[in-house]
Amino acid sequence: MSKQVIFNLAVKDVEKSKAFFSSLGFTFNPQFSNERAAMMIIEEGSIQAMLTSEDFFQSLTGKPVAQAKEANEIVICLTCDSREEVASLVEKAVAAGGRTPHPLEDEGFMVSQGFEDLDGHLWNLVWMNPASRTTQASQ
Structure with a gap:
């Protein structure tokens, strides 16, 4: 289903x-x-x-x-198709009045950064290198 x-x-x-x-x-x-x-x-x-x-x-x-600007209620995580998409969405969110709660995290095989929307809801954007998934699956 x-x-x-x-x-x-x-x-x-x-x-x-x-x-x-x-x-x-x-x-x-x-x-x-x-x-x-x-x-x-x-x-x-x-x-x-x-x-x-x-x-x-x-x-x-x-x-x-719950007032999301005062306390965490949830972190919504979305995968992105590229590092550039992560950066672009965060840039657009900040330009539209959102804020970034933490700097870009680059683990080599994975990049993540988030934004806080107008109401304080946290959105985390993640890109995972497809090659690293293949490498990890074969180990």
Whole structure:
């Protein structure tokens, strides 16, 4: 059976969050978007994020909404196709108002760097050298 991952993130302003993630190249499914939530497509058909207004998010859970700028709730890790894609997405995020919580980490076989979005959610971007996977698998 084919699975999809859809996760919800509470945001202060749905439109500002849509603009932020649009500037990184993500698109949105208007069929599942309105003024209270927007479905962001990360990988067509398999990974989406619902950017949900804090009040709507709280109505779904009945719990207080964690303030991601004050405490870590989750780190969302996305793989990238190249070192350049990692650098480009981080650069776009910073230009759109995000920040980098740590410098680029280069392990030779893997590069990672992240960004914090407008609401403080942490996104880690990783590129792993395909040649290193082949080498590790044969050991």
